[in-house]
Amino acid sequence: MTTEALLRPQSPTRAPIATARIVACYATLFGALPYLVLKVSWLTGGTIGLRDASFLDSTVMTVGNAFTAGMDAVAILLAFAFTYSWGKRLPAPLVLFPSWVGTGFLAPIALGIPFFVPDLAAPGADLPLRGWVWAVVYGGFAWQGIALLTAFTLYAKERWGHLLDGVRVPVSAGAVVAIGTGVVHVAWALGARFWGGDAASLSQAAMNAVRGLLALAAVVAVVLARGWTAAVLVWTAAAAMFSWAFWDLFVTIGTRAQVSVPHLIFAVVQLLGGAALAVTLVRAVPRRT
Numbered sequence: 059m060t061t062e063a064l065l066r067p068q069s070p071t072r073a074p075i076a077t078a079r080i081v082a083c084y085a086t087l088f089g090a091l092p093y094l095v096l097k098v099s100w101l102t103g104g105t106i107g108l109r110d111a112s113f114l115d116s117t118v119m120t121v122g123n124a125f126t127a128g129m130d131a132v133a134i135l136l137a138f139a140f141t142y143s144w145g146k147r148l149p150a151p152l153v154l155f156p157s158w159v160g161t162g163f164l165a166p167i168a169l170g171i172p173f174f175v176p177d178l179a180a181p182g183a184d185l186p187l188r189g190w191v192w193a194v195v196y197g198g199f200a201w202q203g204i205a206l207l208t209a210f211t212l213y214a215k216e217r218w219g220h221l222l223d224g225v226r227v228p229v230s231a232g233a234v235v236a237i238g239t240g241v242v243h244v245a246w247a248l249g250a251r252f253w254g255g256d257a258a259s260l261s262q263a264a265m266n267a268v269r270g271l272l273a274l275a276a277v278v279a280v281v282l283a284r285g286w287t288a289a290v291l292v293w294t295a296a297a298a299m300f301s302w303a304f305w306d307l308f309v310t311i312g313t314r315a316q317v318s319v320p321h322l323i324f325a326v327v328q329l330l331g332g333a334a335l336a337v338t339l340v341r342a343v344p345r346r347t
C-alpha cells in the first residue's frame with residue numbers, strides 16, 4: 059500500500075469493517091493450522107495423536123486425509139481472498155462453490171461442538187485417536203467455521219450485498235427434500251432406527267439433530283423470510299445437506315460399510331436436494347449490474 063493510500067482518510071464505517079476482515083482472516087489461519095499439521099504428519103508416516111497406528115493403514119484413510127488436508131488449505135486461501143483486494147477479482151463460482159461446501163461441513167460442527175468434544179474425548183472412549191485430538195480437531199473446526207463465515211459474510215455483503223436485499227427464495231423440489239431430510243434426521247436424533255439411523259452416541263445424536271434442524275429452518279425461511287435472513291439459512295442448510303451427504307457416501311463406499319439400500323438412497327437424495335436448493339437460491343437472486 060502506498061503512503062498516499064495510507065494517509066487518505068477512511069470512512070468511519072469502512073475502517074472497522076477492514077479490521078474485522080483482517081482479524082477473521084488470521085483467526086481462520088490460526089484455527090486451521092493445528093488440523094493441517096496433524097494431517098500432514100499422518101500422511102507422511104507420523105503417529106502423533108494416535109492410540110492405534112493401524113487406523114491409518116488403508117487407502118480410504120490416506121485419500122480421506124489428503125482430501126481433508128486439501129480442504130483445510132483451501133479454507134486458508136479463501137480467508138485471504140475474503141480479506142484482500144485480489145479476492146474481489148476472482149470469478150464468483152471459484153469463490154462461492156468452495157465457500158458453500160465449507161459452510162456445509164463447518165456450520166453443523168460449530169453448532170454441535172458442545173456435544174461432540176465431551177463425547178469423543180471422554181477418557182473411556184474406545185477410539186483410535188487420543189482424547190485431545192478430538193478437542194483440537196473439532197475445536198479447530200468450530201473456530202475456523204465462525205472465523206471463515208464471518209470473513210465470507212463481510213466479503214459477500216461488500217461484493218453482492220445489494221443483490222440480496224428483499225430476495226425471496228421460492229418453494230422448490232429442494233425445499234421439499236429439505237423437509238424430508240429434516241424430519242428423518244430429527245427422528246434419528248431421537249432414537250429412530252429406520253433406514254439405518256444410528257444415534258448410539260451423544261455426538262451422533264447431536265449431528266443428526268443439527269442437520270435436521272438446519273434443514274427445517276431453511277424450509278421456514280423459504281416460506282416466511284426474505285432478504286439476508288432467508289439467503290443465509292437456505293445457503294447454510296443446502297450446503298450441510300450436500301456436504302455431509304457427500305461425506306456419508308464417500309465413507310460408506312470407501313470403507314465398504316454394510317448399510318441399507320434406503321440409507322444410501324437417502325444420502326443421494328440429500329446430496330441432490332442440497333444442490334437443487336442452492337440452485338434455487340442462486341436463481342432467485344436478481345441479475346443486476
